[in-house]
Amino acid sequence: MSELIDPAVAERTLARALANGGRFAEVFAERRHGFSMSIDESRIEAVQSGAEEGAGVRVVDGGTTYFAHVDGLDPDDLERAAGEAAAALRGGRRQPRALEAVAVAPLPIEQPPEEVSAQRKATLLRELDERARGQGKEIAQFTSSYAEARRQIAVANSDGLLTGDDRTRTRIGAQAVARRGDAVETGAETLGAHRGFELLEDDPGQIAEQAARKALTLLDAGPAPSGSMPVVVGGGFGGVLFHEMTGHGLEADHIQKGASVYVGKLGEQVAQPLLNAYDDGRLPNEWGSDAIDDEGAPTQKTQVIEDGRLTAYLYDRLTAERDGVASTGNGRRESFRHLPIPRMTNTYIAPGESTPEAMIAELEKGFYAVSFGGGQVDPATGDFVFGVSEGYLIEGGRVTRPCRGATLIGNCLEALMAIDAVGDDFFMKTGICGKGGQKAPVGTGQGHVRVGAMTVGGTEL
């Protein structure tokens, strides 16, 4: 961390930030490196690399945060940013505490991707391309992307904290287009982690095959049903259901503004006793994990639902202060150009005792949403929507035919209470979550989950 910002410079910057008063000041310095490329029409393209650095300085006074950010880490620029952040304050000078460095062990990276040749990354994408096209002549298009990103951060604040983290994430994605006559379908799959190139040692090509298989399966799809029915949701990225339905509504900023259906529900039964759920920023090398959050607080495992009871909200520093509690290590920011806000890390429904087979066998008629393209929620009303990327009809206790173009909609509180089975086939998947104009890598996970009734919006009326 000291390579990013000299402690003496940090102290001067904090002193400048508090020159006109304020109860808290912080400087967040960051160096970002990114490298990515893709394959399309079996050609390597869009090879690009980026290097950015800069810092954000905030001063908090009363209920107001004053924030300024600059490019570069030049000491003069940092002080200028501090001066800009403090410009609107009119109080007397306050002295920040002397900085005391807190060492943090970053998550272990075995093979830093920047040490792997670009050619090897290109070769990997070519393999994915071949694997996908090998699934059948009906694979008309295939595109795949590789991305690595490293964020070195340092946080220093007026409470005397000086700490930092070094994070490397690697992710590949695959998208296949299948065509048969006039029918066109797509399938997508991703693999990512807070890891280096070692992530891709096993068999990354399988995501290409999975994407191709999804697209091919959908060629036989009929229209999706519409109306209210039981829905079995697949494991892994199916966890985005909980992320949207509940996770966002537990972020303390929404709670404190009365813009969440979970306001005042702490301790209440919001789900069946079979449901346990967590936000865990410490899952080893998981996509949404970090050693510390972007305010320097250690990440932690927070149980948000215990036997169906709501047990916790997710806090950053300022929202925690307001509620008189400790931060849960959920203060995250997209970059030095953004203010930290309460965000999920890895959010998941813990494994239950049911199995996918049993959940499906019990249904006379239902819908099986294996995976989603994504989802969206309005935390204030609880209304949510999920686009189903791979879905099937369930009839007579069996999965019968694939469906195209289905969306699930509903209201959080009703749908959460309607979860009546949780599977033991737990795994995690990666997502990119957007909130307040900021993107964050988040993990979602679960085994299969069954919701007793949800509205499926298709075209078959």
Added chain:
Amino acid sequence: MSDLSATAGRAVEAALAAGAGAAEAYASREGGREVRVHGGEVESLTAATQSGIGVRAWIDGRVGYAYGTDLSATGVTAIAARAAEAAAVADEDEFAAPPQPAPVEALLGLSDPSVEVWTTAEAAQLALRVERTALASDPRVVAVEQVVYADSSERVAIASSTGLAGEYESSDCFAYLQALAEGEDGRETGLGFGLARGPGGLEPEAIGAEGAARATAMIGASKPASRSCPVVLDPTVAASFAGLIGGALSAGAVQRGRSPFAGRLGEELAGEALALRDDGRDPAGPASAPFDGEGLPRRRTDLIEGGRLRSFLYDTYTANREGVASTGSAARQGYRSLPSVSTSNLVVAPGALSFEELLAAAGEGVLVTDVAGLHSGVNPVTGVFSVGASGRAIRAGALAEPLREFTIAGDLISMLGAVQAAGAEARRVPFGGSVSTPPLLIGELAVSGS
């Protein structure tokens, strides 16, 4: 020459020195601020400056890109070298070639001096006025989750080894709020927004009132019965769909077989009621500029006219593939991104019907005022969509009870064919890119509720 153009020029030279056969540099410098307001108080004030450069290098038919924030001489040299290095990794593509210069006409009116003149305190007052208006306009509005005001002015410079050189400045400004109304069973939210070149062009009272009206309108909403029926899209929703259609009209998607419009040029896709164009030079359009993301002149392109599909949108690469001219449609998300084909300002031509006449023409149907889940509920390759929606019932040609928790589903091509009428009053909306559109009447769409 400004220092920004000089920096871009130096980057081009450095890329050539690093082995590139041709190079282009795009540099930008932006200053802006953001104010967030809640509960009568300023929640946060942000002062932002950011600058950076992106360098595109060609080595024969191989293209590489690099970007960074270090605009010092050594910084720019390093970025340029990384671009050339990246190009060496790419595969050769016979159509990849640097854009050739074309005459660029100046475009006035992109900057509003009020951005510079207004103090941050005045901007905060504007945001507070938005909140106050929303709270005062209806007792059922119990809170405003947040009012966000933001403005920025940006200078862009581009230079290339083929002789392209240009620079312009523009300013932007917007404000929005999310109003919370107390309903019978929980809270309802309503979005209000406005956009302009500068704060002087915003109407805080109108923004606040819109958020309040949208939130209170949803109180007591219920699910509609599932059926196929006429649907009126209000301008915010029509804009989202126009944006999806505009995206699918990118020649990049079409040429790679990833657009429902592939192979349909010249076909009659819509009735006479619908005309769609892209206008990169409309001074009021936020995406307007004298030149696009690779330095070629922005222009107006008719996309759907007289019901027929007239053109796709092209950048240099996609134009080379078909032996046509670029439509000046290369867009960038700042210095970080490679240019790629995108709409600038989409314009759906207004029709003749007032909003009331549009509802009357719908007869029995649904007015959609909000859609959710567009990023996951629409397949851009096939055009098939199913998205969450809320709005109002239309009964006997007039607005009736509020509706929520339903979906509208179909596919973009059928939807275009089903557009029966466009309203007379257009609105500029920042959804789906930058879109100016009136409300649209769709003859038939699948509505799924209870």
